[in-house]
Amino acid sequence: QKEVEQNSGPLSVPEGAIASLNCTYSDRGSQSFFWYRQYSGKSPELIMSIYSNGDKEDGRFTAQLNKASQYVSLLIRDSQPSDSATYLCASYDNNNDMRFGAGTRLTVKP
Amino acid sequence: SAVISQKPSRDICQRGTSLTIQCQVDSQVTMMFWYRQQPGQSLTLIATANQGSEATYESGFVIDKFPISRPNLTFSTLTVSNMSPEDSSIYLCSVTRNTEAFFGQGTRLTVV
Numbered sequence: 001q002k003e004v005e006q007n008s009g010p011l012s013v014p015e016g017a018i019a020s021l022n023c024t025y026s027d028r029g030s031q032s033f034f035w036y037r038q039y040s041g042k043s044p045e046l047i048m049s050i051y052s053n054g055d056k057e058d059g060r061f062t063a064q065l066n067k068a069s070q071y072v073s074l075l076i077r078d079s080q081p082s083d084s085a086t087y088l089c090a091s092y093d094n095n096n097d098m099r100f101g102a103g104t105r106l107t108v109k110p
Numbered sequence: 111s112a113v114i115s116q117k118p119s120r121d122i123c124q125r126g127t128s129l130t131i132q133c134q135v136d137s138q139v140t141m142m143f144w145y146r147q148q149p150g151q152s153l154t155l156i157a158t159a160n161q162g163s164e165a166t167y168e169s170g171f172v173i174d175k176f177p178i179s180r181p182n183l184t185f186s187t188l189t190v191s192n193m194s195p196e197d198s199s200i201y202l203c204s205v206t207r208n209t210e211a212f213f214g215q216g217t218r219l220t221v222v
Contacts, residue, residue: 032209043202043213092209102152
């Protein structure tokens with residue numbers, strides 16, 4: 001069974017802090033990795049994609065990928081209350097299979 | 111990105127009835143995906159719909175319960191048949207473009 005696993009949380013951080021979200025995957029054939037943000041009652045929206053080992057930064061968001069450890073993370077710097085949402089980790093493999101984790105619920109407290 | 115129009119956005123249905131959900135994509139795509147998301151849960155893939163062939167269903171989902179149509183490269187429907195309260199969920203259609211997944215707005219279904 002190909003799995004993407006996340007800590008379901010909830011994760012609570014104060015405003016301005018760094019939020020760290022973690023994800024592991026079991027399928028070594030996975031090539032692409034994504035972080036989606038889902039506000040309550042809304043559909044997921046893509047916020048970051050990462051394809052190679054290392055860090056990828058986009059504004060306040062940094063995605064980190066370690067294929068040897070099968071580990072993906074998302075850091076949110078200077079967290080804002082508007083970042084409060086569920087964050088879904090996803091992997092995409094060569095068989096066109098997209099797998100989603102259960103999501104981590106993040107709350108940023110003012 | 112991809113623009114996906116999904117409707118209805120929500121519905122309340124009587125048990126035993128069926129509901130058809132529609133998804134229209136702004137450009138041609140090979141595969142469309144249908145997901146279910148139960149409250150507080152992540153996305154569960156129901157099936158993959160390819161144009162011109164039968165949909166491929168994931169374990170636990172069958173065609174009689176969730177028939178899918180894919181008449182062309184921009185449109186698909188998912189029907190939830192003979193509904194029960196356990197079918198109450200959000201249903202999402204999705205497409206991938208350059209390996210990135212994009213979602214419709216979702217259909218919130220309540221079965222009473």
